[in-house]
Amino acid sequence: MRPIRQILTLGLVLLVFAAGVLGLAGPASAHDAAESSTPSDGASLPAPPEQVSVAFNNKPLGIGAAFSVKDASGAEWAEGPVDIVDNVASQKLKAGGPAGEYTVAWRVVSSDSHPIEGTFAFTAASAGQGAAPAASPTAAGTVPAPGTGAGTAPAMGTAQPGTTGEPEQVGSGEPFQWSIVIFALVAVGLLATLAILARRRLTAGTDDE
Secondary structure (H helix, E strand, O other): OHHHHHHHHHHHHHHHHHHHHHHHHHHOOOOOOOOEEOOOOOEEOOOOOOOOEEOEEEEOOOOEEEEEEEOOOOOOOOOOEEEEEEOOEEEOOOOOOEEEEEEEEEEEOOOOOEEEEEEEEEEOOOOOOOOOOOOOOOOOOOOOOOOOOOOOOOOOOOOOOOOOOOOOOOOOOOOOOOOHHHHHHHHHHHHHHHHHHHHHHHHHHHOOO
């Protein structure tokens, strides 16, 4: 019976090893994250920049990206679609922004099809050159569309600026956990191998008698 116990012990060790390997691989499937922003959070600039951008650890998907860049009065300064090049998402700004603090709210769809979002702020010491945009709307729940004084926030997937609020899920929920399937297949394979080896041992012992 000792060989059978050794086989069972070996199988248990292999199962623990497989579980450990899959557990270490789990963090690699975490959502993407922002690494830096331009301007950096809390930066002081001579004047409002021509664009703002966020760099990520992976390239975001080209759908559902949105930036909102507002001054202290709540006026929207984002203009045009979000531009994604490699792992950097950029948003152009209207000319003529006032001096003061700006708040940037961004949202992108990460490479694993989940929306991620964040905010940062910067301050402009003087106003930019150009005409000021139309006044921001006072109605609740609306965000000014580019070049207009009012409008509803663009829907997810339009890659337009000015989106606010909670992110919507993209796809069919959480990504499928293939690691669980792999672990189950490894476990079944090991158990089947152990059963075959144990049966052979028992058959060999019976024949010897």
